[in-house]
Amino acid sequence: MSSNKTMNIAIIGAGPSGIAVGRELLHQGITNFTIFEKEPAAGGTWQIHSYPGLACDVWAHSYTFSYLPNPNWSASFVPQNEIKEYLQDCVGKLGLTSHMRYNTRITRAIFGDKHWQLEFENGEPQQFDIVINAMGNQHTAAYPNLKGMETFQGASWHSTEWNHDVDLTDKKVIVVGSAAAAVQVVPELAKVVDQLFVLQRTANWIMPRRRKIYSDRQRKLFNKFPILMKALRAGQGLLMSGIEKGVELGHKRMDMFENMGKKYIKDVIEDEALQQALTPKTRFGCKRALVSDDFYQALNKDNVTLIAAGAAEIVATGLITSDGQKLEADVIVYCTGYKLMDFDRIEVLGAAGKNLADTMAHSPEAFKGIATPQFPNYFFAIGPNGLALSVSYFITAETNAECIVRVVKELQASGKAVVDVKQQLCDEYNQWMMGEFSQFSWGEASCTSYYSTADGHHPFIYPGGFKRFKQERKDVSLQDFELS
Numbered sequence: 001m002s003s004n005k006t007m008n009i010a011i012i013g014a015g016p017s018g019i020a021v022g023r024e025l026l027h028q029g030i031t032n033f034t035i036f037e038k039e040p041a042a043g044g045t046w047q048i049h050s051y052p053g054l055a056c057d058v059w060a061h062s063y064t065f066s067y068l069p070n071p072n073w074s075a076s077f078v079p080q081n082e083i084k085e086y087l088q089d090c091v092g093k094l095g096l097t098s099h100m101r102y103n104t105r106i107t108r109a110i111f112g113d114k115h116w117q118l119e120f121e122n123g124e125p126q127q128f129d130i131v132i133n134a135m136g137n138q139h140t141a142a143y144p145n146l147k148g149m150e151t152f153q154g155a156s157w158h159s160t161e162w163n164h165d166v167d168l169t170d171k172k173v174i175v176v177g178s179a180a181a182a183v184q185v186v187p188e189l190a191k192v193v194d195q196l197f198v199l200q201r202t203a204n205w206i207m208p209r210r211r212k213i214y215s216d217r218q219r220k221l222f223n224k225f226p227i228l229m230k231a232l233r234a235g236q237g238l239l240m241s242g243i244e245k246g247v248e249l250g251h252k253r254m255d256m257f258e259n260m261g262k263k264y265i266k267d268v269i270e271d272e273a274l275q276q277a278l279t280p281k282t283r284f285g286c287k288r289a290l291v292s293d294d295f296y297q298a299l300n301k302d303n304v305t306l307i308a309a310g311a312a313e314i315v316a317t318g319l320i321t322s323d324g325q326k327l328e329a330d331v332i333v334y335c336t337g338y339k340l341m342d343f344d345r346i347e348v349l350g351a352a353g354k355n356l357a358d359t360m361a362h363s364p365e366a367f368k369g370i371a372t373p374q375f376p377n378y379f380f381a382i383g384p385n386g387l388a389l390s391v392s393y394f395i396t397a398e399t400n401a402e403c404i405v406r407v408v409k410e411l412q413a414s415g416k417a418v419v420d421v422k423q424q425l426c427d428e429y430n431q432w433m434m435g436e437f438s439q440f441s442w443g444e445a446s447c448t449s450y451y452s453t454a455d456g457h458h459p460f461i462y463p464g465g466f467k468r469f470k471q472e473r474k475d476v477s478l479q480d481f482e483l484s
């Protein structure tokens, strides 16, 4: 390939990370790309999900691209529809509209002869030089594998696939799960249902969210003086960076967070047995810490009962818990999370037909979260261990996007056609990470959470602070890759 031929780039997914990659390509002067999105519009998670109470659990002014602040947020934490609208607005404002192909699901990507061939659910295959996977890591609903699920006579669904056709007013409802989705769904359901059972297998650390509504005057000020948003975001960034030490075993900040969590339970929950049941037995950060202003409050209501047990079996009229209680219900809602990092969503065949899902099945590994050996010219917007915990998701997405696009640009300028990350570098990097995990509550052997695989791997989060995360990506260059 000559250095003046522009490469043809495909991005899969138009959520925050796909938009970040698109913007970065334009920012670095690359225009020959297409963003494929299976849904009818951009927004990713925020376009797809619509369960009651869905909102961001990060301050809204931080849950935005750094280059497109939003002065019009209604509150310090905002509901799903506002984030969806913000992201869809970003597409136009960032000049990405003509690059979008909606209603276009990729089914397969095959590498051969220095190109990727992408196959679609509908339409003819197309060739690309580079593929960037921005498909998100929390996408596929994970249902529990319970005996008798098909026998339930009422309605049931997963929080991801909310059934808005069923009116829950005065119904008896069971929510299976008590984590991120449940803490948002439960307060909303508690307002309308006759009776609500919330099944909690393990208690989570929950901090008060302290949501503030922004007045018209505040929004006007944010519009007039964008520096105010910048200052707010900087302050929030400082507070978020506190999480870095809060999840480090032996650090006093972990005790501080746990004491805050325990105090919140005592302040809100009246019943002592319920206080006990809600007090986590795991260290702060082993499971994703949550924020809420109304979950504990909802549990105080007469029509809501927390059951400190898991689901064992589904029967025609309800559910039997792991401690033998039989609960009757009209509706069962599974707030049971996602299949994380499910690389089998599309078939990706790299060099010599190597299958990505098989490669990632036991030990999802990548070099600095962006590329894995033998998948030439294939990048992850947020790959294994490619997510920094102590900054907003948007900052992680921007940082990874900058790194990927720089490598693509350098490749294009080099006159070569293919980059394939060096196996040895990837192995050394992952070897180093294996030694890091045990410093963190989420990475120690005794913590079982969705952050870990059954094989004891911890592929979800980057083991360390954002400063090093950013530097690592800055250091990535063509020298880390085999070129051909």
Ligand SMILES: Cc1cc2nc3c(=O)[nH]c(=O)nc-3n(C[C@H](O)[C@H](O)[C@H](O)COP(=O)(O)OP(=O)(O)OC[C@H]3O[C@@H](n4cnc5c(N)ncnc54)[C@H](O)[C@@H]3O)c2cc1C
Residues within 6 Å of the ligand: 012, 013, 014, 015, 016, 017, 018, 036, 037, 038, 039, 042, 043, 044, 045, 046, 047, 049, 055, 056, 057, 058, 104, 105, 106, 107, 134, 135, 136, 137, 138, 139, 345, 346, 382, 392, 393
């Ligand atoms: C319900 C929920 C709530 C969340 N809340 C928060 C929060 O409050 N704070 C926070 O920091 N993080 C949160 N997250 C995590 C994360 O911030 C969001 O999921 C974020 O939207 C991820 O961005 P993304 O672009 O990487 O992936 P996604 O938003 O998942 O976007 C991926 C896109 O790829 C598309 N796609 C997938 N497969 C294909 C295919 N084969 N062909 C074409 N297109 C495809 C999807 O349709 C989707 O639009 C949440 C996640 C979920 C699921």
